[in-house]
Amino acid sequence: xxxxxxxxxxxxxxxxxxxxxxxxxxxxxxxxxxxxxxxxxxxxxxxxxxxxxxxxxxxxxxxxxxxxxxxxxxxxxxxxxxxxxxxxxxxxxxxxxxxxxxxxxxxxxxxxxxxxxxxxxxxxxxxxxxxxxxxxxxxxxxxxxxxxxxxxxxxxxxxxxxxxxxxxxxxxxxxxxxxxxxxxxxxxxxxxxxxxxxxxxxxxxxxxxxxxxxxxxxxxxxxxxxxxxxxxxxxxxxxxxxxxxxxxxxxxxxxxxxxxxxxxxxxxxxxxxxxxxxxxxxxxxxxxxxxxxxxxxxxxxxxxxxxxxxxxxxxxxxxxxxxxxxxxxxxxxxxxxxxxxxxxxxxxxxxxxxxxxxxxxxxxxxxxxxxxxxxxxxxxxxxxxxxxxxxxxxxxxxxxxxxxxxxxxxxxxxxx
Amino acid sequence: xxxxxxxxxxxxxxxxxxxxxxxxxxxxxxxxxxxxxxxxxxxxxxxxxxxxxxxxxxxxxxxxxxxxxxxxxxxxxxxxxxxxxxxxxxxxxxxxxxxxxxxxxxxxxxxxxxxxxxxxxxxxxxxxxxxxxxxxxxxxxxxxxxxxxxxxxxxxxxxxxxxxxxxxxxxxxxxxxxxxxxxxxxxxxxxxxxxxxxxxxxxxxxxxxxxxxxxxxxxxxxxxxxxxxxxxxxxxxxxxxxxxxxxxxxxxxxxxxxxxxxxxxxxxxxxxxxxxxxxxxxxxxxxxxxxxxxxxxxxxxxxxxxxxxxxxxxxxxxxxxxxxxxxxxxxxxxxxxxxxxxxxxxxxxxxxxxxxxxxxxxxxxxxxxxxxxxxxxxxxxxxxxxxx
Numbered sequence: 001x002x003x004x005x006x007x008x009x010x011x012x013x014x015x016x017x018x019x020x021x022x023x024x025x026x027x028x029x030x031x032x033x034x035x036x037x038x039x040x041x042x043x044x045x046x047x048x049x050x051x052x053x054x055x056x057x058x059x060x061x062x063x064x065x066x067x068x069x070x071x072x073x074x075x076x077x078x079x080x081x082x083x084x085x086x087x088x089x090x091x092x093x094x095x096x097x098x099x100x101x102x103x104x105x106x107x108x109x110x111x112x113x114x115x116x117x118x119x120x121x122x123x124x125x126x127x128x129x130x131x132x133x134x135x136x137x138x139x140x141x142x143x144x145x146x147x148x149x150x151x152x153x154x155x156x157x158x159x160x161x162x163x164x165x166x167x168x169x170x171x172x173x174x175x176x177x178x179x180x181x182x183x184x185x186x187x188x189x190x191x192x193x194x195x196x197x198x199x200x201x202x203x204x205x206x207x208x209x210x211x212x213x214x215x216x217x218x219x220x221x222x223x224x225x226x227x228x229x230x231x232x233x234x235x236x237x238x239x240x241x242x243x244x245x246x247x248x249x250x251x252x253x254x255x256x257x258x259x260x261x262x263x264x265x266x267x268x269x270x271x272x273x274x275x276x277x278x279x280x281x282x283x284x285x286x287x288x289x290x291x292x293x294x295x296x297x298x299x300x301x302x303x304x305x306x307x308x309x310x311x312x313x314x315x316x317x318x319x320x321x322x323x324x325x326x327x328x329x330x331x332x333x334x335x336x337x338x339x340x341x342x343x344x345x346x347x348x349x350x351x352x353x354x355x356x357x358x359x360x361x362x363x364x365x366x367x368x369x370x371x372x373x374x375x376x377x378x379x380x381x382x383x384x385x386x387x388x389x390x391x392x393x394x395x396x397x398x399x400x401x402x403x404x405x406x407x408x409x410x411x412x413x414x415x416x
Numbered sequence: 417x418x419x420x421x422x423x424x425x426x427x428x429x430x431x432x433x434x435x436x437x438x439x440x441x442x443x444x445x446x447x448x449x450x451x452x453x454x455x456x457x458x459x460x461x462x463x464x465x466x467x468x469x470x471x472x473x474x475x476x477x478x479x480x481x482x483x484x485x486x487x488x489x490x491x492x493x494x495x496x497x498x499x500x501x502x503x504x505x506x507x508x509x510x511x512x513x514x515x516x517x518x519x520x521x522x523x524x525x526x527x528x529x530x531x532x533x534x535x536x537x538x539x540x541x542x543x544x545x546x547x548x549x550x551x552x553x554x555x556x557x558x559x560x561x562x563x564x565x566x567x568x569x570x571x572x573x574x575x576x577x578x579x580x581x582x583x584x585x586x587x588x589x590x591x592x593x594x595x596x597x598x599x600x601x602x603x604x605x606x607x608x609x610x611x612x613x614x615x616x617x618x619x620x621x622x623x624x625x626x627x628x629x630x631x632x633x634x635x636x637x638x639x640x641x642x643x644x645x646x647x648x649x650x651x652x653x654x655x656x657x658x659x660x661x662x663x664x665x666x667x668x669x670x671x672x673x674x675x676x677x678x679x680x681x682x683x684x685x686x687x688x689x690x691x692x693x694x695x696x697x698x699x700x701x702x703x704x705x706x707x708x709x710x711x712x713x714x715x716x717x718x719x720x721x722x723x724x725x726x727x728x729x730x731x732x733x734x735x736x737x738x739x740x741x742x743x744x745x746x747x748x749x750x751x752x753x754x755x756x757x758x759x760x761x762x763x764x765x766x767x768x769x770x771x772x773x774x775x776x777x778x779x780x781x782x783x784x785x786x787x788x789x790x791x792x793x794x795x796x797x798x799x800x801x802x803x804x
Binding site: 107108110111114115117118119121122123124125126128129131132134135136138139200201202204205207208209211212213221223224225227228230231232233234235237238239241242243273276280304305306307309310327330331333334335336337340341361364365368369382383386389390393394397398401 | 431432434435436437438439441442443444445446448449450452453456459460463602603606607609610611614615623624626627628629630631633634635636637638639640641642644645646667670671674698699700724725727728729730731734735739757758760761764772775776779782783786787790794
């Protein structure tokens with residue numbers, strides 16, 4: 001029989017058992033109550049309790065079985081597994097029907113089960129983090145068995161070259177070099193350009209919105225800036241590649257400079273535009289939560305409004321602003337589509353933003369979209385790069401969280 | 417103190433000038449951000465709007481014997497370079513399916529080749545002056561006309577520019593989003609309810625909270641690596657399928673939904689819960705019957721915003737292979753599919769000028785959908801927002 005049909009029959013049987021449990025539980029509880037005995041819970045609550053203890057074990061057993069089946073590769077026929085689950089359901093039905101007694105707290109028992117279900121849902125986010133860590137680390141370790149970690153960290157040449165031949169059984173892959181320095185140089189260059197655009201514009205806009213702007217301007221400007229954050233990155237990538245890059249080449253031509261069409265400036269600037277709203281909205285919140293007494297004290301001493309902002313408000317908000325900037329940096333480093341579409345493919349160790357450079361994320365995408373064996377060093381190198389990216393962004397995020405916590409504690413602000 | 421009154425008022429003037437300057441600078445940078453936005457939309461509209469227009473030509477189609485093997489025989493020689501190759505190619509098939517059409521002839525408006533279309537729109541094309549003159553004459557005689565481009569909305573991807581459309585990507589997006597929401601909405605809401613209403617304040621809860629905030633800041637491409645290594649390689653989910661992409665995006669959307677649901681739950685005042693407990697409700701009964709219904713508008717708003725974010729995401733989907741070439745839309749969760757951002761990415765890699773226009777057209781469709789989603793979230797919030 002087909003697995004699909006089996007599953008359908010299983011679901012049908014389980015549903016039937018559940019219905020049976022509901023009505024049996026309720027009728028038993030009603031019978032007891034109509035006999036005049038006081039009960040701890042309502043009949044419906046006993047009914048739901050029987051349903052939960054019928055379906056719960058069955059679903060648990062089948063999920064566990066499916067997991068063992070996939071994880072350990074154990075050969076349990078689906079038919080037996082589902083049959084076992086149904087048997088469990090029947091046992092659960094019997095036991096729980098037996099439990100429908102006046103002195104049984106059905107509502108509390110149900111509450112406990114629901115609490116456990118909710119907690120297990122909360123665990124999924126933990127599993128996701130572990131899943132990311134596990135998948136990246138295990139493949140990265142396989143990569144580091146082929147190429148030394150030291151070479152990966154310090155090497156200045158990235159040429160996967162003929163590594164795919166080695167996995168195909170031809171050649172020994174000795175020509176391949178995996179030095180990630182040029183990739184990180186490119187990432188840092190483009191990130192730096194992005195921050196040069198995003199931090200001044202974002203921060204100054206935030207200052208305007210929180211210190212100067214009348215409330216009508218604020219209510220319009222905030223959502224408009226949010227639109228910038230909502231534009232998909234693939235769209236920004238197209239904008240950078242088709243519109244901004246040619247403009248930069250033309251401008252560089254006027255100045256007598258030679259720019260590549262895949263220059264680092266175009267993705268950097270566009271990425272900066274993308275990050276403006278992150279910086280501005282976070283800085284705005286932070287500046288708003290600087291206590292007003294500080295401003296008033298400064299103004300009372302005869303400082304102008306500009307001086308108050310420059311010498312009192314911004315220094316007070318600095319931890320929050322730095323935290324916003326770090327989040328922006330982490331965002332820029334992990335950004336993929338803009339650089340895939342607008343930056344170059346050639347690993348290039350240079351300080352000239354008009355040349356083409358490649359980044360970590362570009363190489364990850366390039367390594368995983370090629371038609372190569374999954375086992376090849378080039379494909380696995382994507383996971384090694386992913387691991388580095390994960391570590392760097394994790395550190396940035398944690399530092400940023402610590403910064404904002406310090407700010408919060410200093411000024412006793414609760415809404416950040 | 418040698419400062420006279422005049423000196424001080426001079427100094428004061430300078431300081432006030434400086435202060436005003438700061439105001440103008442900050443205002444200017446907000447204006448700059450707005451200017452970026454305006455420039456961006458102007459550029460996209462300028463590049464994308466022509467994609468909704470397409471040139472059609474009125475030709476005589478003769479379904480003769482020879483056309484059964486060679487579609488070109490059905491048309492007059494002079495029109496052949498102008499007519500789309502796809503139209504010519506489908507003639508033999510059409511004849512094979514309806515044999516009784518042989519010998520008939522019709523007068524139809526058919527698609528025009530993309531190079532000609534580009535020339536008519538005033539873009540760079542590969543036509544020589546002689547061909548251009550011929551086409552100008554056709555336009556003059558009213559045989560070639562610009563019309564609304566329905567092909568763009570009713571076709572899937574194609575290597576032939578004038579025949580390429582966005583339908584299969586739209587269908588793929590819908591399928592993927594169904595999977596994403598089906599997974600992330602229940603799990604996200606359940607997690608938020610647990611953290612806000614049930615969880616004791618202990619180490620375990622703190623770890624979950626830190627973890628969720630961290631997940632929200634992990635680069636999206638790493639979720640793609642997770643999808644590739646775990647869902648596809650480990651669990652054997654079909655590559656390129658909406659289910660693989662949807663599951664990957666669900667994990668990415670999860671923190672967004674959790675965070676916004678928690679905010680919505682927090683905004684329900686304590687007094688409601690206390691009233692519930694006061695009349696003897698259990699915690700779950702209070703949550704189910706009172707807190708969740710009151711928080712629902714906020715939860716919906718957050719979910720819509722999360723959905724819009726997932727809809728525009730490309731990088732993780734490229735990693736799980738959803739950049740496939742899909743000419744025909746298929747409504748299935750396990751077949752290869754593509755989504756709108758991935759389709760935009762694919763088109764942007766095509767060298768022909770006509771595809772630049774397609775890309776921008778696709779972008780406009782995507783932006784229109786995203787903006788209306790976000791607008792509906794705002795409307796929802798405005799309509800159901802309650803001040804306690």
